[in-house]
Amino acid sequence: MRVAIAGAGAVGRSIAHELLGGGHQVMLIERDRAHFEPGTVEQAEWVHADACELSSLEDAGMQLCDVVIAATGDDKVNLVVSLLAKTEFAVRRVVARVNDPNNEWLFTEAWGVDVAVSTPRMLAAMVEEAVSVGDLVRLMTLRQGQANLVEITLPEDSPLAGQAVEQLSLPKDCALVTILRGGRVIVPQPDDPFEPGDELLFVTSADVEHEIQAALGLS
Template sequence: MYVLIIGGGKVGFNLACALAQDQEEVTVIERDRAALEKFKELPQVKAVQGDGTDPRLLEHLGITRARVVAAVTGSDVDNLTAALLAKRQFGVPRVVARVNNLKNEWLFTRARGVDFAANGARIIAQVMQEELSLGELVTLLKLEGGEISLVEEEVASASRAVGKRLAELNLPGEIVLAAILREGKIVIPRGETRLAAGDKVLALAYSEHARVLEKILA
């Protein structure tokens, strides 16, 4: 699967690391040459200096075969521009954009080419699982320092959690449920919420506790 990341700062680097570990084909575009130095640690990732809003460069780097484009620069203008190009001009199936200033969040819509928008507090792309085979339990993005991850786990039909209230699962305090994706809709998790087979549970968890959620929902 080919993923094009626009922005090689901290978010872009962490995203590239996570995807490279799962052997996805990744290209990163970053304006700042100095910021590209750290990508020497990731020889499997192609890092290119350039403007991620330049359609000629995007085409040269094969955006037409990308399944996912993640615009994660520190500029909302650049992220919106890149998203619009990716979706409207090149027809990329899934476009994820980072929102830096929450006052601009209303601009990040499907009409402007953004399939999913996220800021640092809510993390970047809960949708990678849909387009990338990263395993049953997916560490979608490593957060500050890599200690906490946003993870997604699907409730198996044979899981003992099916039909149970969340309060009955006795999840450790190190796991915080963020949302439940059910038949295309988002369900806010509460103690009385009952899980159904096929639910996708999004949670914040310390890395060492991520597997606990997998075992409970499998």
């Protein structure tokens, strides 16, 4: 897979290292001479250019990329890169970094974004997930907000304890995808019982997210 990364700062270089380790081809696009350091990721193709300029992207061969990652520290730049990648070069998958959570609402299909990754929101979610019991925690938004990955930890007095998975009545457009129990990752089977302390992960539409706690008897 050929991946273009706009922004060769610490984040862009880290992503490049991970992708190269997975056997992918990586092109790093950076306009700031101070961040243009090919020696830091030698296996990547480096392009010194402005990723917001259409001609620069054409010269770099953006049209040959399967995935584009807009990873700069500027949300405006990431939105422009995403829009150009999708509308001008028909890139199949566009991933964009969100630096300011207040701008997250902009990172949608209208701007060419397939997946928006908000580091501040993800870190906050990890903190909530670590300390919240019985409360629903949104971990990630999927497919332009059409679905969310959410987590809830069953408290010690959960009415669900001892009941089988098949007894759980979830709302429409919601699925229990895994149970984390101690060091185990459990793929839920109909006769698996719930236990206090279980971390339940669901994929759900935003419309019914609020109904999950009621289904678990926790509201």
